[in-house]
Structure formats: structure tokens, C-alpha cells
Amino acid sequence: MEQKWGVVIVAAGRGSRMGTKESKQYLRLADKPILVHTLELFDRLSFVEEIALVVGEGDIVRCQSWVSEYGLRKVSAVLGGGAERQHSVKLGLTALRSEWVMVHDGVRPLVTEAAVANCCRAALASGAAVLAVPVKDTIKQVDAGGVIVSTPDRRSLWAIQTPQAFRRVMLLEAHARAAAEGFLGTDDAMVVERMGVPVSVAEGDYTNIKITTPEDLPYAEFLLAQRRSSALTGRGET
Numbered sequence: 756m757e758q759k760w761g762v763v764i765v766a767a768g769r770g771s772r773m774g775t776k777e778s779k780q781y782l783r784l785a786d787k788p789i790l791v792h793t794l795e796l797f798d799r800l801s802f803v804e805e806i807a808l809v810v811g812e813g814d815i816v817r818c819q820s821w822v823s824e825y826g827l828r829k830v831s832a833v834l835g836g837g838a839e840r841q842h843s844v845k846l847g848l849t850a851l852r853s854e855w856v857m858v859h860d861g862v863r864p865l866v867t868e869a870a871v872a873n874c875c876r877a878a879l880a881s882g883a884a885v886l887a888v889p890v891k892d893t894i895k896q897v898d899a900g901g902v903i904v905s906t907p908d909r910r911s912l913w914a915i916q917t918p919q920a921f922r923r924v925m926l927l928e929a930h931a932r933a934a935a936e937g938f939l940g941t942d943d944a945m946v947v948e949r950m951g952v953p954v955s956v957a958e959g960d961y962t963n964i965k966i967t968t969p970e971d972l973p974y975a976e977f978l979l980a981q982r983r984s985s986a987l988t989g990r991g992e993t
């Protein structure tokens with residue numbers, strides 16, 4: 756891909772659902788912290804030119820030391836995040852200059868290079884794109900009393916992942932408008948959609964899990980071991 760990209764890696768969360776003292780992005784996955792796996796993946800992509808890493812204020816020094824420790828040549832900024840993921844993204848965007856940018860969760864270390872490239876190509880073709888996978892379970896809307904309200908047609912439901920890819924100026928405008936209007940979304944596509952901008956879906960992999968709750972850790976260990984074994988035997992990416 757000729758187009759060069761900036762990346763915001765968001766890792767300023769507390770990881771409360773993981774229930775560990777250490778924020779989950781710093782827990783070890785095999786031989787290194789989860790966040791390092793994620794940073795190394797984007798740092799080795801030929802079409803990535805700059806990475807802004809957004810972390811907790813107290814973690815800035817530790818993460819800055821990783822730049823030399825792990826040779827993360829494209830990490831151009833390590834900065835403090837905000838109270839919500841959306842705030843952290845907005846802060847990260849201010850540290851980038853690339854025309855096109857991706858936003859990725861620091862706790863999604865298993866995204867594949869091929870899937871990232873697919874997301875970027877989809878964004879270049881349509882203006883904005885997110886990685887996603889079709890849901891496998893039946894999803895139902897349930898009211899506060901635990902009663903089922905509706906069952907949307909599963910054929911139209913996708914589980915949305917990251918990276919999510921946009922023109923930087925457009926995403927900055929969307930975040931500024933969301934902030935001005937007090938809107939808080941759970942992903943970046945939401946602040947773009949609400950401006951009436953179409954966002955396309957690039958199909959990704961079910962292995963691009965967001966490490967969120969305790970059972971995700973052993974699963975991530977399994978997936979990483981499987982991928983490393985495939986790489987050794989040449990059976991391709993999983």
C-alpha cells in the first residue's frame with residue numbers, strides 16, 4: 756500500500772473488568788506485555804509512518820522507555836489519556852500529522868497485518884472503515900427488567916473491532932463536534948456516523964479479540980501460541 760498512515764494506540768484505561776491490580780494492557784502475554792505486542796505489530800507495518808501511544812499519566816515514563824527497549828522506531832509520541840476512551844483518542848489525534856489515521860485498542864494484540872491492511876484499503880476506497888466480524892450468536896435487546904424486547908435479524912449484525920480508519924481531519928472534526936454536543940460513543944465510527952458520514956465494514960478475524968475479562972487471557976495465550984507455531988511451520992497467519 757503506497758498510502759502512509761498514522762496510528763493512535765489507546766491504552767489509558769483502568770481495565771476494571773479484568774479485576775487485576777495492574778491495568779490489563781501491562782499484563783504479560785507469553786514473553787512481553789500485551790501492549791508491547793500491539794505496538795510491535797503496528798511498528799513493523801511498512802505503511803505506518805507514525806504512532807501516538809496514549810496511556811495513563813503514571814505510565815508515560817515506563818512506556819517511553821519501551822521505545823528504545825523494544826526498538827519502536829515509529830512511536831512518535833507517548834501522551835496521557837482522558838477519562839473516557841473517546842477523550843484518549845482525541846488527545847492521540849492531536850499528536851499525529853498523517854492525512855490518514857487508524858485508531859486501535861492497545862488490548863487487541865492479535866490483529867493480523869493482513870486485516871489491518873484490509874481495513875486501510877477499505878477506508879481509502881470509501882472514506883472510512885472499521886474491522887468487524889459477523890456475529891455468531893443470536894443477539895436480543897433486553898429491557899431493565901430482563902425481558903426480551905426485540906431480536907434483530909442476525910444477518911445484519913456485526914461485532915465491531917479495531918483498527919478503525921479515517922481521514923485525520925475528518926475524525927478530528929467528528930470528535931470536536933461530539934465533545935461540543937456532549938456525545939460519548941464507545942467507538943470512533945459512532946462519532947463519524949452521527950455526522951452522516953458512511954463507514955464501511957472490512958471483514959476481519961474472530962481472533963482479533965479485545966482482552967477485557969479474565970477468561971480472555973488464556974484464550975489470547977492459546978491464539979498466540981497457535982499463530983507462532985503456524986509461523987514456524989509456514990502454515991500462514993491465523
Ligand SMILES: Nc1ccn([C@@H]2O[C@H](COP(=O)(O)OP(=O)(O)OP(=O)(O)O)[C@@H](O)[C@H]2O)c(=O)n1
Nearest residue numbers: 765766767768769770771772838839840843861
Ligand atoms: N479512558 C480510556 C478508556 C479506555 N482506553 C483504552 O481503550 C481500549 C478499549 O477499552 P476497554 O477494553 O474498555 O479498556 P478499559 O476501559 O481499560 O477496560 P474497563 O472498561 O474494563 O475498565 C483499551 O486499550 C483501553 O486502555 C483508553 O485509552 N482511555
Ligand SMILES: C[C@](O)(CO)[C@H](O)COP(=O)(O)O
Nearest residue numbers: 840860915916917941942965
Ligand atoms: C472500540 C471497540 O473495541 C469496538 O468494539 C469497543 O467499543 C471498545 O469498548 P470498550 O468498552 O472501551 O472496551
